[in-house]
Amino acid sequence: xxxxxxxxxxGAPDSPGTWxxxxxxxxxxxxxxxxxxxxxxxxxxxxxxPSTPAARRGTADPVKALMQRHRELCERAVDPLEIAAGxxxxxxxxxxAARFRxxxxxxxxxEMYARVSREADTAPRPTxxxxxxxxxxxxxxSLLPGALCAAxxxxxxxxxGRVRPAVAILGALAVALAVRAALGRGPLGPRSHPASPGTRxxxxxxxxxxxxxxxxxxxxxxxxxxxAALTGVGPGGLPAAVRDLSTAPVLALTLACxxxxxxxxxFAAGARRKLTAxxxxxxxxxxxxxxxxxxxxxxxxxxxxxxxxxxxILREPAAWTTTVTLGxxxxxxxxxxxxxFTHAPAVVLGAASATEATxxxxxxxxxxxxxxxxxxxxxxxxxxxGPAAIPAAACSVAALILLLHATRTLTRASAxxxxxxxx
Amino acid sequence: MLVRIGLLTExxxxxxxxxxxxxxxxxxxxxxxxxxxxxxLSRSQRQEDEGWIxxxxxxxxxxxxxxxxxxxxxxxxxxxARRRFAEAYGELAAALCGGPDTGNTSDGAxxxxxxxxxxxSALYGLAELARDEGGLVGALRSEAAVRALERACRxxxxxxxxxxxxxxxxxxxxxxxERALRPLSLDWYEGDGLGSVDLCHAAAxxxxxxxxxxxxxxxxxxxxxxxxxVPLRAHYLASGADDGAPAVRSLxxxxxxxxxxxxxxxxxxxxxxxxxxxRWQERCGADREKLRTVYPxxxxxxxxxxxxxxxxxDPDTLIWVGRIEPxxxxxxxxxxxxxxxxxEPQARLRIVxxxxxxxxxxxxxxxxxxxxxxxxxxxxxxxxxGDNPVSFEEIxxxxxxxxxxxxxxxxxxxxxxVVEGFPISLVEAMFCGRATVSTDVGAVVxxxxxxxxVVPPRNPRALAEACVALLRDPARRExxxxxxxxxxxxxxxxxxxxxxFRGIYLEVVSRCPVSEVVLDGAGEPLPFxxxxxxxxxxxxxxxxxRVVARGGPGWTTGHASAPVQATPVPAGExxx
Numbered sequence: 001x002x003x004x005x006x007x008x009x010x011g012a013p014d015s016p017g018t019w020x021x022x023x024x025x026x027x028x029x030x031x032x033x034x035x036x037x038x039x040x041x042x043x044x045x046x047x048x049x050p051s052t053p054a055a056r057r058g059t060a061d062p063v064k065a066l067m068q069r070h071r072e073l074c075e076r077a078v079d080p081l082e083i084a085a086g087x088x089x090x091x092x093x094x095x096x097a098a099r100f101r102x103x104x105x106x107x108x109x110x111e112m113y114a115r116v117s118r119e120a121d122t123a124p125r126p127t128x129x130x131x132x133x134x135x136x137x138x139x140x141x142s143l144l145p146g147a148l149c150a151a152x153x154x155x156x157x158x159x160x161g162r163v164r165p166a167v168a169i170l171g172a173l174a175v176a177l178a179v180r181a182a183l184g185r186g187p188l189g190p191r192s193h194p195a196s197p198g199t200r201x202x203x204x205x206x207x208x209x210x211x212x213x214x215x216x217x218x219x220x221x222x223x224x225x226x227x228a229a230l231t232g233v234g235p236g237g238l239p240a241a242v243r244d245l246s247t248a249p250v251l252a253l254t255l256a257c258x259x260x261x262x263x264x265x266x267f268a269a270g271a272r273r274k275l276t277a278x279x280x281x282x283x284x285x286x287x288x289x290x291x292x293x294x295x296x297x298x299x300x301x302x303x304x305x306x307x308x309x310x311x312x313i314l315r316e317p318a319a320w321t322t323t324v325t326l327g328x329x330x331x332x333x334x335x336x337x338x339x340x341f342t343h344a345p346a347v348v349l350g351a352a353s354a355t356e357a358t359x360x361x362x363x364x365x366x367x368x369x370x371x372x373x374x375x376x377x378x379x380x381x382x383x384x385x386g387p388a389a390i391p392a393a394a395c396s397v398a399a400l401i402l403l404l405h406a407t408r409t410l411t412r413a414s415a416x417x418x419x420x421x422x423x
Numbered sequence: 424m425l426v427r428i429g430l431l432t433e434x435x436x437x438x439x440x441x442x443x444x445x446x447x448x449x450x451x452x453x454x455x456x457x458x459x460x461x462x463x464l465s466r467s468q469r470q471e472d473e474g475w476i477x478x479x480x481x482x483x484x485x486x487x488x489x490x491x492x493x494x495x496x497x498x499x500x501x502x503x504a505r506r507r508f509a510e511a512y513g514e515l516a517a518a519l520c521g522g523p524d525t526g527n528t529s530d531g532a533x534x535x536x537x538x539x540x541x542x543x544s545a546l547y548g549l550a551e552l553a554r555d556e557g558g559l560v561g562a563l564r565s566e567a568a569v570r571a572l573e574r575a576c577r578x579x580x581x582x583x584x585x586x587x588x589x590x591x592x593x594x595x596x597x598x599x600x601e602r603a604l605r606p607l608s609l610d611w612y613e614g615d616g617l618g619s620v621d622l623c624h625a626a627a628x629x630x631x632x633x634x635x636x637x638x639x640x641x642x643x644x645x646x647x648x649x650x651x652x653v654p655l656r657a658h659y660l661a662s663g664a665d666d667g668a669p670a671v672r673s674l675x676x677x678x679x680x681x682x683x684x685x686x687x688x689x690x691x692x693x694x695x696x697x698x699x700x701x702r703w704q705e706r707c708g709a710d711r712e713k714l715r716t717v718y719p720x721x722x723x724x725x726x727x728x729x730x731x732x733x734x735x736x737d738p739d740t741l742i743w744v745g746r747i748e749p750x751x752x753x754x755x756x757x758x759x760x761x762x763x764x765x766x767e768p769q770a771r772l773r774i775v776x777x778x779x780x781x782x783x784x785x786x787x788x789x790x791x792x793x794x795x796x797x798x799x800x801x802x803x804x805x806x807x808x809g810d811n812p813v814s815f816e817e818i819x820x821x822x823x824x825x826x827x828x829x830x831x832x833x834x835x836x837x838x839x840x841v842v843e844g845f846p847i848s849l850v851e852a853m854f855c856g857r858a859t860v861s862t863d864v865g866a867v868v869x870x871x872x873x874x875x876x877v878v879p880p881r882n883p884r885a886l887a888e889a890c891v892a893l894l895r896d897p898a899r900r901e902x903x904x905x906x907x908x909x910x911x912x913x914x915x916x917x918x919x920x921x922x923x924f925r926g927i928y929l930e931v932v933s934r935c936p937v938s939e940v941v942l943d944g945a946g947e948p949l950p951f952x953x954x955x956x957x958x959x960x961x962x963x964x965x966x967x968x969r970v971v972a973r974g975g976p977g978w979t980t981g982h983a984s985a986p987v988q989a990t991p992v993p994a995g996e997x998x999x
Contacts, residue, residue, distance in 0.1 A: 076663065078584060078673035081680070081706070085659035091841035091880050094702075095863055106706055278590040281566075281573050414566040417594045 062100055067112050074116040084109035132268050138186025138261060145178040146255035153247045153314065168245075175254060176213075182257050183334065187264035190338055205342050211349035212330060215395070218356045219249045219326055223319075223387040229363035230375065230382060248316040249323040252307040253330070259302035260331050264338070267295040271416045281413050288411045296328070296403065303327040322388050325395035332402040339415045344405050352398035359390045426932050427458045427483075429620035429638070433631035434466030437475040437485060443651065444476060446719060446920075447626055452479050453921030457928065459483060460620055462611055462634060464490040486611060490630060493605050498558025508562045509571055511548030515600075516575035518542040519677040520585045539688060539708070542681040550607045550637045559608040563601035569593050576670070582677075588670035595667070596674045603678065606633040618642035621932050624924075625686075629654030629679070632686045639689055645935040647927065648686055651696035651719060652844065653703040655683045684708040691931050694923075697845050697866040715927065719845065720920030723912060726854035729831040730908050736857070738897060739769045741890060742833030744826070745840075745848045747778040752862075753790045755883050756839035760813065761797050762887030767894050772813045773822070775829045791815060830855040834900060835893045840864050841880045853911035858903040860889040870915075874907035 067074055073086040084105050094104045102108040152171025159167050183189060223246065270291040278284035303324050311318035329352065333345035359378050366375030381389050409415060430436070436447030441463075451459050459482045465471045468491065478485065500508060518541040553559035562568065572593050576585040588596075611617045617638035625632035625648045635646040658679045662672050687693055687709035694717040695701040701714055723730075741760065745751055753774065760772045778787040800809035816822050816829075823829035830836060836852035836859045843865030850870060852859050859875035861867045868877055876893065878885035893900050913919070 073663070076669075076672075078669060078676050079680075081655070082659045082663065082676065084706075085656045086663060088656075089660055089842060091864055093864060095879075104702065106702075275591045275594070276589065280577075281570060281590060281593070284590045412566040412569075413590050413594055414564060414569050414597070417564070417598055 063108070063111055063115070066100065066108075067115065070112070074112050077113060077116075080106065080110040080113040083112050132187060132265065132272065134265065135186070138182070138189070139258075141178075141182045141184075142186065142188075142258040142261035145175055145182055145257045146251070148174045148178050149251050149254035153251055156245075156247070179254070179257065182261070186261055187268050188261050188334055188338055205337075205346050207346045208333065208337060208342070208349055211346070211353045212333070214353045215326060215330070215349065215356070215391075216250060216253070218353075218391060219253070219322065220245050220247070222356060222360070222391060223322075226360050226363060226378075226382065226387045226390065229360050230379060230387075246316060246319070248311045248314045249307070249319050249326070251310040251314065252303065252323050253327055255306045255310065256299070256303045256327050256331075259299055259306070260327075260334070263295040263299040263302075263331070264335060266298070267291060267335070267410075268416075270295075275413065275416055278413075284413050285411045288416075289407055292407060292410055296332070299331055300324060300328060319388055321392040322395065325392055325399055329395045329399040329402065332399060332406055335410065336402065336406055339410055341405075341409050341415075344409075345402065348398045348402050348405075352394045355394040356391050425457060426928050427460065427619070427621045428928065429460045429462055429617050429623045429635075429644070431462050431623055431625040431631050431635050433464040433490065433627055433629065434470065435463070435626055435631075437461060437463060437478055437482075438465060438470050439473045439476055440470050443626060446651075448476065449720065449917050450921060450924055451482060453917065454925055454928070455479070455481050457481065460617075461485045462617065463487045464606065464630060464634075467491050486616070488606070488609050488611070490602070490605055493560045493601070493608070495561040495564070496557050498556060498561065500556060500558060500562060504552065504556045504558075505567065507548070507552050507556075508559075509567055511545050511552060512563075512568055513571040513575065514541055514548065515545035516572045517578065518545060518681060519674050520575040520578065520581040521677070539681070539684055543685050543688075546604075546607075546636070546682075546685065547640045549604060550612075550640065553608045554612065554641070557608070560601065560605070563597070563604060568597050568601075572597055572674075576674075582673055584669045584673040586670075587668075588674075589668070592668045592670045595671050599671075599675055600678065603630065603682075604633075606630060607637060609634060612638055612641050617644060620644055622647060622928060622935075624928075625649065627651070627654065628683060628686055629658075632690075633682070636686060636689055643935075645691040645931050646686075646689060647692050647694070647931055648690045649694045649696070649717070650700050650704065653683075653700055653707075655679050655707060656703055680707065687713070691935055692927060694927065698869045699844070699866050715923075717920060717923045717927075718914050720917035721847065721850055721854070721915055723854045723916050725825070726827050726830070726851060729827045730854055730856040732831075736834045737771075737832055738834050739767070739771055739894065740833040740835075741770065741772045741894075742775065742830060742836050742852075742857075743772070743839065744775045744829055744836065744851070745838075745846075746783070747774070747776045747787045747790070748780075748783045749786050750840055750842040752839045752841045752881065753786075754793060755841075755881055755886065756837060757790065757793050757797060757813065759837075759839070759883035759886035759890065762884060763890050763894070764798070764812065766887075766891045770812070770890075770894060773816060773829075773833065774813065775816045775818060775823050777817050787815070826851065827855065830857055833857065834897075835860060835890060837886070837890065838862060838867070839880075839886060843867060846870070850911055850915050853907040853915070856904040856908035858893050858900040859907065860886060860893065862886070871907070872910055874903055874910050876903075 070083075070086065070090070074083060077083045077086070087105055087109060092105055092108075097103070097105045097108040100108055102111065148171065152167065152175065155167040155171060156164060271288050274284055274287040274291070278287060304320065307318050307320055307323045329349070333349055336342075336345045362374045363378055366372045378390070381393075430447065430451070432441065432443075432447065435441035436444040436451075438444065441447075461478075461482055461484070463485065465487055468489075471487075471489065475485070518538060521538070549559060552562075573588075575581065576588045576593070611634055617623060617634060618641060620638075621644070623635035623638055623644050623646045625635045625646065628648055628650045632646065632648050635644075635648070638644045639646045659676065662675065667675075684707050687704060687707055690709075690713065692715060693704055693709050693713050694715050695704055696717065696719050698716065701716055704714060705711060741763070743753070743756060747753065756772075756774075760770070763770050763772075774790075778784045794811065794813040794815075798812050800811050802809035814822070818824075818826055818829060823832065830852055834857070836848075836855075836857045838846060838849050838852075838859065838861035840846065840862055841864060843862075845866045846861070849859060849861055849867060853870070853874065859871065861871060861875060861877055862880040862882075863877050864880050871877060876889040878889050893903075
């Protein structure tokens with residue numbers, strides 16, 4: 001039965017000083033040394049000790065003295081019951097309250113609550129909640145995919161023959177694992193968002209992963225495949241197209257993991273700052289929108305620079321539009337997923353993948369007898385703008401849709417609810 | 424009469440590490456004639472991992488739900504559900520902020536009643552939404568919730584503190600409310616869940632009683648609430664410690680206050696564990712007629728031997744037993760003992776107890792140092808090894824192998840706390856038949872009731888005088904000890920606790936029988952489907968007896984197929 005008493009055990013007061021002073025010092029009359037007992041008590045008739053401290057220091061207003069003593073409690077209290085709870089935790093009982101000419105602690109607390117001066121009520125400055133910090137783990141992890149991809153590309157360049165497929169497969173696996181690790185923590189990780197304390201971070205839906213892989217695979221060999229399909233190369237030509245991977249876009253994208261993490265970090269930290277500074281939800285939205293667009297633009301610049309660098313190093317033509325739009329699409333999808341909006345990214349990525357898949361599919365299908373009309377739209381587009389136009393269009397439209405979605409959802413305050421909130 | 428009781432707990436029974444699990448266990452075991460369905464909310468992953476204690480056979484079923492996490496079920500509301508949510512949540516927010524009413528209430532009603540009605544109707548509105556549509560967890564986290572809170576805070580007439588709320592404050596209030604309202608989304612209220620029990624007994628107030636409120640609203644199940652501590656008070660003490668913004672603290676205080684008063688308003692009976700709790704309940708709006716103080720019960724058998732042999736005591740020894748911490752004010756006790764020693768040089772003081780936690784350890788060290796300073800070691804003659812008149816011991820040590828023996832060793836048991844709830848050590852001393860001197864804190868006066876001496880807290884001189892008076896008067900000591908033991912055996916045993924609840928259960932069930940509306944195959948209410956005999960006490964309709972009336976004669980059921988119970992009962996006030 002021990003724990004029952006503990007249930008109602010009031011918390012210990014926080015300042016140790018209060019333990020050593022005497023409540024009775026504050027009382028008007030000298031506290032008589034009385035012993036309550038139904039049994040007749042011989043000591044009762046003894047006069048009170050003459051030199052108790054309270055006898056020397058009487059005040060005209062005992063409640064004021066009590067308020068002085070519990071000043072912090074009175075100033076913090078949001079209602080009289082809070083003062084009552086605090087007083088009881090300091091050992092004030094109804095018997096004590098009776099000496100302040102009050103029926104019980106509650107009415108004493110009400111008087112104290114009513115009398116505490118609130119004009120000088122300086123609302124404490126909102127303490128900014130701890131901003132997400134730059135930590136070595138996610139900074140290093142965000143560099144890892146790029147490094148591994150560079151190593152793989154170098155391996156592919158240096159090796160030949162039968163070792164090459166093995167290097168390619170191993171490299172792809174290593175890069176995939178590294179990307180997974182990089183997205184697992186830090187500003188891009190799902191843990192940085194939990195919409196509410198105590199909730200399990202919702203994982204990335206499987207479909208989002210599949211579509212992401214498909215989009216990357218298309219960036220790697222889609223254009224060559226499409227050209228091969230349209231120009232009517234025989235079955236022997238396909239392996240040649242596959243062999244001739246365009247590695248520059250993928251290298252640029254994996255390298256872009258680092259700027260993506262930094263942009264997400266800047267956005268999260270800025271949003272956290274605005275959260276404490278804003279007075280209203282509309283203010284917050286207005287303040288966060290430029291922040292989101294700024295972070296996004298920063299990422300576009302950074303990824304464009306990376307495309308240029310990787311194209312120069314690998315001596316491949318720089319596929320600006322396809323790579324940058326694909327990077328933008330993936331960043332937005334990741335940001336939305338990390339903030340708990342998993343539905344829209346999955347749908348939009350799926351739509352973009354389907355569009356990209358349709359192009360080579362119709363091209364191949366047109367070879368069937370009587371189906372040559374199928375290739376006409378793709379043929380027209382490719383003839384006008386080249387094979388890169390199809391992924392570029394798909395990705396840019398998808399990225400634009402996600403950007404519009406993000407400016408509506410990621411600028412809401414509820415998307416930035418702070419993890420670990422008391423509650 | 425067999426009563427089916429839904430026992431509601433939060434972070435307690437049947438978890439191994441639960442609060443008050445001992446009390447619940449004794450209650451369930453003691454009332455073997457009834458059936459118990461246990462509905463437990465767990466407080467943490469660790470608590471769930473530690474498992475349950477062994478359950479007796481009268482426990483029919485146990486349903487648990489985590490309060491520390493909530494899975495969003497992914498339901499996205501349509502327009503009508505969104506509007507329902509916004510209305511109910513807005514009403515709740517307005518009730519918390521004390522803003523103007525958005526609905527129409529009759530003029531001239533008591534403002535506090537209106538406030539309570541708004542809180543209640545908002546709560547039940549959310550519960551109904553969760554039942555009809557699901558997806559409440561996601562909605563409570565959504566932007567719509569935060570926006571409703573903002574609107575309520577900015578409304579004219581809102582609390583001054585609420586008007587200052589910033590975005591981060593709104594978010595933390597919304598997060599806290601989401602957590603507190605998680606019980607509304609449980610699937611406990613359907614079919615043969617809480618809706619089918621005869622009575623809900625909440626083992627604590629606050630979140631534990633919330634499912635009981637919802638079950639009462641949906642199915643008219645009477646709610647009985649037992650509180651050994653006041654959750655609202657605990658909330659104030661906890662929120663005083665953290666450094667939240669005033670807006671957050673005032674809104675959350677309003678929520679917990681509103682919840683407490685709604686629970687007290689809707690409960691059929693409230694059983695506080697002591698007068699202190701009772702005062703808080705009355706303060707929060709509990710009707711006096713509903714309050715029945717039921718003291719916690721303790722196992723007296725350990726102390727029977729000691730209690731019946733008062734002569735085992737050393738006539739010069741004072742005993743203090745408890746957990747060592749600053750609230751126990753051992754410093755004052757040591758000063759008092761110094762005074763005692765001036766009058767009674769033979770007196771000894773034994774402090775039995777352990778310190779847990781860094782603060783308590785430091786306090787124990789401080790007390791030891793003070794004792795060494797105040798009382799030098801002393802010996803009988805110049806050849807003997809000296810000893811200090813104050814000793815610090817732990818239960819299980821050579822001096823005090825069991826708790827009962829620790830009490831047995833002393834003539835007078837002293838309690839010097841400045842803050843207490845329901846001091847167990849005092850009751851144990853009473854079981855042991857020891858005279859006691861205690862400070863006037865918490866429930867002490869109520870427990871001791873004239874069978875011991877009570878002095879003001881933080882008054883070492885008074886404490887010393889009372890101790891000396893008892894040390895000098897063995898006859899009085901014996902008289903007080905015997906009276907204390909008789910009182911404790913009357914009031915604080917497990918048996919009285921269990922018997923009190925047995926009586927309360929029967930009273931509640933007889934006053935508020937759950938009226939089940941039984942429908943026939945066509946969905947029409949079936950007359951005489953539940954005969955009056957079903958409510959007669961005693962289990963006289965069991966299979967061995969041939970009583971016609973149980974299901975009613977065949978012609979009353981007509982040609983319809985077997986009756987089905989209507990769920991949910993179109994209920995609320997009407998069902999009672």
